Amino acid sequence: MPLRLKLALSYLMIGLIPVMAMAFTVYHQASQALQEQTLNALEAVANIKQRQLQDNWQSRHNQLSTLASNLGTSYAGLDAVALISTANYDRPIFENFIKTFGYRELKLISSEGNVLFSVLRGNDYQQNLNDPAWRDTPMGRLARASLDGQQTLISDLANNPQTGEPSQFLIAPVSSEGELQAMLMLELPIDPLNSVMQTR
Numbered sequence: 001m002p003l004r005l006k007l008a009l010s011y012l013m014i015g016l017i018p019v020m021a022m023a024f025t026v027y028h029q030a031s032q033a034l035q036e037q038t039l040n041a042l043e044a045v046a047n048i049k050q051r052q053l054q055d056n057w058q059s060r061h062n063q064l065s066t067l068a069s070n071l072g073t074s075y076a077g078l079d080a081v082a083l084i085s086t087a088n089y090d091r092p093i094f095e096n097f098i099k100t101f102g103y104r105e106l107k108l109i110s111s112e113g114n115v116l117f118s119v120l121r122g123n124d125y126q127q128n129l130n131d132p133a134w135r136d137t138p139m140g141r142l143a144r145a146s147l148d149g150q151q152t153l154i155s156d157l158a159n160n161p162q163t164g165e166p167s168q169f170l171i172a173p174v175s176s177e178g179e180l181q182a183m184l185m186l187e188l189p190i191d192p193l194n195s196v197m198q199t200r
Contacts, residue, residue, distance in 0.1 A: 057154060060101075060154065060170060060188065061152065061154065061170075063101055064152060064154075064170045064171075064172045064184065064186060065152055065172055067097065067172075067184060068152070068172035068173065068174050068175075068184045071108075071174045071181070071182075071184060072174045072175050072176045072181060073176065074086070074090075075087075075174060075176070075181045075182070076176035076177070076181070077176070078181065080110060080114075080116060083108070083116060083117075083181065083182060084116050084117060087108055087116065087117035088117065091119065094106045094119050095119060098119060098186070102188065102189075102191070103186045103187060103188055103189075104120075104167065104187045104188065104189045105118065105119055105120050105122070105185075105186070105187040106118075106119045106184070106185070106186055106187075107119075107124075107139075107184075107185040107186075107187075108174070108182045108183070108184060108185075109129065109143055109171075109182060109183040109184075109185055110182055110183075111147060111180050111182070111183070112128065112130070113128045113129040113130040113131075113140075113143060113144075113147070114126070114127070114128050114129075115127055115128075115129065116182060122162050123162055124139065124162070129143045129144075130144070137161050138155055138158035138159075138160070138161075138167075138169055139169055139185065141155075142155050142169050142171050142185070143171060143183060143185065146171040146172070146173065146183055147173075147183065150173050150175075150180065151172075151173070152170075152171070152172040152173070153170070153171050153172075154168065154169075154170045155168055155169040155170070156168070157190065160187065165189065165190065166189075166190045167187050167188060167189050167190065168187075168188040168190075169185060169186070169187055169188075170185065170186045170187075170188065171183055171184065171185045171186075172184050
């Protein structure tokens with residue numbers, strides 16, 4: 001190979017190596033910056049969604065607590081028979097409530113676990129949630145936990161055994177002057193939760 005060609009190739013390599021090294025460095029830095037930007041954007045979206053879900057759960061908790069408190073005042077001193085009669089009289093109010101706030105079902109459950117009232121009157125209507133058929137359902141477990149602790153609870157998503165669809169159950173004690181009248185249970189289908197997750 002002639003010396004002239006060797007020198008030309010040497011000068012070319014000396015010039016190309018730094019350019020290629022610089023190009024690789026710039027590509028690597030740009031790739032890292034893009035990755036960090038994407039991760040930051042995803043983290044921001046996750047934080048927004050977490051906040052939206054927390055706000056939604058707080059809103060649901062407030063709806064449940066407010067209705068339970070109002071029922072405690074309205075149903076004070078009623079025995080089971082009078083409570084059932086009054087709840088049936090209030091059926092249009094309950095139907096409007098679940099329609100307005102996106103619930104699927106509203107139930108009133110006695111301290112013994114009997115489903116005294118149900119808007120939809122499904123298979124569990126007038127059944128005892130402590131019976132073997134209902135004890136291990138999401139509704140049965142939540143009712144027992146709420147009765148044991150006398151507190152408002154919101155379950156995780158679980159399949160409703162009656163519909164086979166994922167639902168979230170909410171329960172609160174209906175009390176008057178410290179005396180338990182009944183338990184108020186609401187069923188929230190997955191659609192309202194999906195709409196929160198899909199909101200941009």
